[in-house]
Amino acid sequence: MRVKCYIMAALVGLTATLGCSVKTDRSECPGLLYMSVYGGDEDIMYANVIGDDYEHLMRISKREGVGVAAFELPKYEVFNVRFSSGSPMSWDGTIDLGEQMPQLYAANREIICESDVTELKVKLEKQYCRINVMVVGLDCRVRIRGDVMGVDMNDLTPLPGLFCVEHSPVIDVHRKSQHFVFDVPRQIDDSLMLEMVVESSGLSPVYTYDLGKRLMESGVDWNKPSLDDVYVNIEYMDNKFVFEIQNWDKIEL
Secondary structure (H helix, E strand, C coil): CHHHHHHHHHHHHHHCCCCCCCCCCHHHCCEEEEEEEECCCCCEEEEEEEECCEEEEEEEEEECCEEEEEEEECCCCEEEEEEEECCCCCCCCECCCCCCCCCCEEEEEEEECCCCEEEEEEECEECEEEEEEEEECCCCEEEEEEEEEEEECCCCEEEEEEEEEEECCEEECCCCEEEEEEEEECCCCCCCEEEEECHHHCCCCCEEECHHHHHHHCCCCCCCCCCCCEEEEEEEECCEEEEEECCCCCEEC
16 A cells, blocks of 8 residues: 555646646646556666657666656657666667676557546566576586577567577586576577587587577467576486476487
């Protein structure tokens, strides 16, 4: 109930600043856009309101899991509102080579203020897939590459281009395994490749897997509003590799 109280306080306070009395033609008065935003792991989120001759970027802090903001906009004009969390405010959606996808939660909405107060409730959706890789039986580094280099922040669609990131392992001495965590953007095809690199091979992979193809065969849906995480186990034994996507059958390679 506290959040509701904060909302009412914001509406009452800001409506009083609209500067139009009930005796005027209120069609010429600005409208008040009230936004409540939730979702994402961060306490800070950003909203960028864009119109033909207007742009306003704001930082919103969550309170009890909800971010609240309100401000004036001209009525009867179309605005695009971009919400994001988990990435720098100035991030343009492009992932540099050697880097991975920011932990981006985002949503875009088109709005028109047609009344004195317009309310907009938005859930931020998870725009990255976390690929957790566990390797047993081989000391190596793991590289993931693909054909999506980020996200178009205008419509949250995948941005085609070269993606490549390589990690050294975190060692689990108790399970005698190596762990790798990769954050990748939403995909447009099955081009993701997983490569294993050992010290003696330099930059050349000693083993390469069609990760994108195997993920799609396993039912991973890149079109979901919020992307799921993926768990991949690779075990080297008896001179062969066993590749497993969690909750799916093992595949011997």
